[in-house]
Amino acid sequence: MSEKEIDDVSGVATTGHEWDGIKELNNPLPRWWVWTFYATIIWALGYTIAYPAWPMISSATRGVLGYSSRGDIRAALDAAEAAKGDYVAAVSQKSVSEILADDKLREFATAAGAAAFKVNCVQCHGSGATGSPGYPNLNDDEWLWGGKPEDIYKTISHGVRFAADDATRISEMPAFGAILDTAQIRQAAAHVASLSGTPSNAEAAAAGAAVFAANCASCHGADGKGNREFGAPNLTDAIWLYGSGEAAIAAQIRAPHHGVMPAWTARLGDTAVKELAVYVYSLGGGE
């Protein structure tokens, strides 16, 4: 365009662009806008010097301020760690019972334990700690190894039947399939079922009493109430780890399952195990 075209109505020069007879006026941008625009350019240049920006061959420029988003996260995590430092220190020094007696500390440990539980325990015990056949429900008041705070702490710390830990909880019910015949096993199962008031064959149950007294009472007790010393469960209550009913009981007598839980202190540290114990205790079934 050699010559400026002036719009008749507004007296402003056009840009020469035309769409369907409509011409674009070449109004100047407001000055504050232009200066803001220039300022942003200068700002952007300074920014790319101060912060990581320009791509190089294998990485990008680091920026003179030395900022990195990973460093940011590191700092935030450190700050979070530092913020709970007092609590963590208190948890590591006190026993589980002492932690439970302190309102603030219990609240902290329960929250921390819940987080650790969700990462390490839910795979077997379930997200609500309700367990499943073979994996105990931690909400109820039936405890194979004791439901006092220190008992729970010991169980989590050393595990159950965990070979690598010398102090692990251990019990091993023999496989009675090799000791008793099928009829005896059926009778014993009927007797055990009757102990908890579960419907059972009365005739077989009566016969089973003798089998029970001869083979089972040594660990489970004459009344079937179990013995934690040997990890022998109470057979008179409503809770069945491997399923209730004669068939499930008979199967367990014949060839018992022996569940294994890892020892957690070596993996999570003592503090986290205490927090887990507090959390499990607070699920409501603790003794």
Add this chain to the structure above:
Amino acid sequence: MTALLDQTDVETLDATAVNAATRRQPLYAPRKKIFPKAVSGSFRRFKWLVMLVTLGIYYLTPWLRWDRGPYAPDQAVLVDLANRRFYFFFIEIWPQEFFIVAGLLVMAGFGLFLVTSTVGRAWCGYTCPQTVWVDLFLAVERFFEGDRNARIRLDQAPMSARKLSLRVAKHATWLVIAVATGGAWIFYFADAPALVRDFATGEAAPVAYITVAVLTATTYVFGGLMREQVCTYMCPWPRIQAAMLDESSLTVTYNDWRGEPRSRHAKKAAAAGQPVGDCVDCNACVAVCPMGIDIREGQQLECITCALCIDACDSVMDKIGRERGLISYATLADYNANMAVATAGGATAIDPARVRANDGRLLPGLAHFHLKKLFRPRTFVYFAVWSLVGVGLLYALLTRDRLEVNVLHDRNPQYVLLSDGSIRNGYTVKLLNKIPEPRTLVVTLEGLEGATMSALGVEAEEGRSFSVAVEPDRLKTLKVYVRQPAEAIAGAGAAESFRFVVADKSSFETDSYVASFEAPESRR
């Protein structure tokens, strides 16, 4: 009549409206400065009063004390963001009661409709912070630099020691006011006496300094430098308010039906037999206008209806012996009625002789504003809705619970089978003690025969009720386990509902929450 038109003592001012619609500057041109002239009169006095009251409220409110006992702050008005409490004299609001503030906003909305439909843009003219602070800044400017003509001369004069010292004094005073304005704001959010100490010693939170800095900057720039541009270009209010006006709303009006034809030489014009209006074209109304407009061009967007032109014009009318009200608060309906009289129904040009007797008195039968014109269906509806919301809020405020219980049933697990065959349900029970005093609350089970409960961390026998201490003005979260024996569950229908009842035995306040008890299907 000749005597009446003697206008020797009326100064004709050299004033041009810089913001008039016909003379509006293009958006790319620099702002033309406005030098409003001082004026006195009843509206000016009223504006001083409004400024005194509004600024007084703003600056002094945080320093008012209100005794709430040892467990709550004693500041009468306090927005305690850290603890999420809002205190207003005897009222304390928790975040969940924020609907009261929302209700106040609804009231403010309808209040705005009501005020605007009756007295027009009164908010803009008298109480808007922009108007009030510009007025204050103009008073400062006038104090240092003199009135309109002196300021114009000073502005045009080359820089000198005197000009520099006046300018420095003015801007310094503006800045002091701006700092005080920004400073007052933060006292609403913390204990004022403690904060002012911390602020002075540099120990206050950074956000306090940042807030004061930002508000100082906005006050100084908006009130001192931008002034009328904020109203004209930045504020949405004039557009919204203009849409709410109707022909019965009061606006500042130039009554050209008695003012035109205007003449600076009325005597000569009258002698020549020409019609002469009351306006002597002295430009006083233009010179005093803080918005830089000429009200004689009719109602316009820039006009904030501050009514200073009414004061200016009335004093001129007094001097020339005419009735006041050439510029007045008038409704469009009245204006049109009078205009019809003056123009004989639009048949001719304005002839003041139709509305004015020979002695200059206005003729009877002209429309005048009367208070009862404010009462019309529209204002009644606004007032009714406004007061309905107000009464509703008051009712909500007076009958609200200061003690509350909220219950959340555990979702995972929904129930737990215990070794004796009973079923246990877990609940998160939240007790809200909304008064600034410690309380001992008793939580009781109602319904669910045979059930007992226990709460984690509460030393109590398992039973149908327990008591627990709750800190003043705090929420207490409890984990509560309710247990129902096996025989009570068998035979029951679907999930049983029951109530958690919480009671304060000393104040007889109670609240309850309906919860449900879940059990496995096979046990039903």
